[in-house]
Amino acid sequence: EVQLVESGGDLVQPGGSLRLSCATSGFSFSGYSMNWVRQAPGKGLEWIAYISISTNTVYYAHSVEGRFTISRDNAKNSVHLQMNNLRVEDTAMYYCARVGGGATLDFWGQGTRVTVSS
Amino acid sequence: DIVLTQSPDSLALSLGERATINCMSSQGLLYNSNNQNYLGWYQQKPGQPPKLLISWASIRESGVPDRFSGSGSETYFTLTISSLQAEDVAVYYCQQYYTPPWTFGQGTKVEIK
Numbered sequence: 001e002v003q004l005v006e007s008g009g010d011l012v013q014p015g016g017s018l019r020l021s022c023a024t025s026g027f028s029f030s031g032y033s034m035n036w037v038r039q040a041p042g043k044g045l046e047w048i049a050y051i052s053i054s055t056n057t058v059y060y061a062h063s064v065e066g067r068f069t070i071s072r073d074n075a076k077n078s079v080h081l082q083m084n085n086l087r088v089e090d091t092a093m094y095y096c097a098r099v100g101g102g103a104t105l106d107f108w109g110q111g112t113r114v115t116v117s118s
Numbered sequence: 119d120i121v122l123t124q125s126p127d128s129l130a131l132s133l134g135e136r137a138t139i140n141c142m143s144s145q146g147l148l149y150n151s152n153n154q155n156y157l158g159w160y161q162q163k164p165g166q167p168p169k170l171l172i173s174w175a176s177i178r179e180s181g182v183p184d185r186f187s188g189s190g191s192e193t194y195f196t197l198t199i200s201s202l203q204a205e206d207v208a209v210y211y212c213q214q215y216y217t218p219p220w221t222f223g224q225g226t227k228v229e230i231k
Contacts, residue, residue: 035220037168045160045168045211047220059218062119095167102173103215104158110167 002026002107004096009112012086020081020112022096027107029077033099036070036081038092039111046092049081050099064090086116120144120214124223130231137199139226141212146192147175149216156216159188159197162225163208171210172197204230 008020022034036049049070050059058070069082079096093111100106121144131137147156155175160168170179172188175195185200199206207230212223 044209044225045162045213045222047213047222050218050220059220061219100170100173102158102170102177102179103156104170104173104213105160105168106170106173106179108167108169 002098004098004107004109006094006096006109006112009094009114011115011117013118014086014088014116016086016116017082017084018086018114020083020094020096020114022079022081022109024077024079024096024098027098030074034070034072034079035097035099035105036079037095037097037105037108038090038114039095040089040092043092051079083114086114088116090114091116119219120147120216120221122212122214122221122223124210124212124226126226127224128227128229130229131202132231133204134201137202137206137228139197139210139212139228141190141195141197141223143193143195143214145216147195147214147216148192155191155195156214157188157190157195158213158215159186160211160213160222161206161208162211168211199228202228202230 003025048061051070067085072079095111097105098107125140157175159172162168176188209225
């Protein structure tokens with residue numbers, strides 16, 4: 001069974017940093033690209049970061065570029081999101097999601113909540 | 119960036135009725151080299167992560183009921199629920215993966231009247 005479990009969400013002050021992790025199991029992690037998608041309270045989905053199988057290719061949403069860094073550890077079947085210089089508007093549920101054979105996001109974790117507030 | 123605009127923002131229908139959700143893209147999502155539209159549809163129920171329903175604009179994921187269907191090409195796409203069931207109450211999103219930054223539509227909330 002494919003599983004993705006996010007962790008690391010917390011309450012943090014503006015300007016602070018957090019590192020989110022997504023532990024995966026049930027599939028050959030090194031063979032799949034991964035993404036982070038977030039959802040602000042009561043709002044829609046916002047894609048924020050992508051990392052390819054080999055880590056050669058990463059993409060970011062404009063809203064997080066230069067502040068967030070996506071990485072992966074194929075030996076530990078995990079993907080991470082380093083978030084620096086956090087803003088109030090980064091408050092959201094953060095989901096990791098796998099890119100499936102259809103190039104869509106075929107499996108999602110339950111999410112980890114990030115709150116940025118003073 | 120590609121902008122996806124869904125319509126309507128919400129709809130309320132009776133059980134058994136047909137639900138139609140539209141997704142319009144600011145640019146074409148058809149990749150000519152493989153003749154595929156890079157458009158997916160997701161369902162999100164309250165308190166849950168999104169669930170993938172359809173890839174390539176019209177290919178239903180394994181296990182998704184056949185009352186869900188996707189159609190369209192280039193810039194105009196449709197998700198249809200042929201006979202609305204109580205368990206279909208959710209917010210539905212389209213998403214383009216034609217080019218980064220990948221983007222979602224704003225969502226369409228489906229309720230039972």
